[in-house]
Amino acid sequence: MAKSDKAALLGILGERLAESYLLHRHYRVIERNWRGAHGEIDLVVTAPDGELVIVEVKARSSGRFGSAIEAIDSEKLRRLHLLARQWCIEHGIRMEYRIDVIALDDFSLPKISHRVGVKA
Secondary structure, eight states: OOHHHHHHHHHHHHHHHHHHHHHTTTOEEEEEEEEETTEEEEEEEEOTTSOEEEEEEEEOSSSTTOOSGGGOOHHHHHHHHHHHHHHHHHTTOOSOEEEEEEEEESTTSOEEEEEOSOOO
16 A cells, blocks of 8 residues: 555545544534635534534544644745635635644544644
8 A cells, every 4th residue: 555545545534533532522513624725624513502613623543743733834824724714714614613623643542632723
C-alpha cells in the first residue's frame, strides 16, 4: 500500500472512531466531510446542549512527527472558521458555533483527546 493510501485510510478510520466517540456522548451528526472553498470540515455535529460544533479530526499513527493536536495551528483554525461561516451561510444557520478537535495518537492503541472550543 502506498504511503498516501495509508494516510487516507488512517484519516477515514480516525473520522469513524471520532464519530463513534461523539455519538456515545450524545452528539448528533449533521454532516460528514463537507467541502467548501477553503477545504473540508470533517464533522458538523450538535452537542447534547444543542450547540453547533465544527469538528476537526486529526489522527497520527505514531508520535514521530509530533502529536495530532500539534497539527492544529493558527492557520488551520483560521481556515476552519472560514469554512464554518461558509457552511452556516449555505445551510441558512444563524447561530454561534464552536470548533472542537478530536486528536487520535498512536493509532495501534488509539488515545483519544477531545479539545472543546479550541482557540488560536
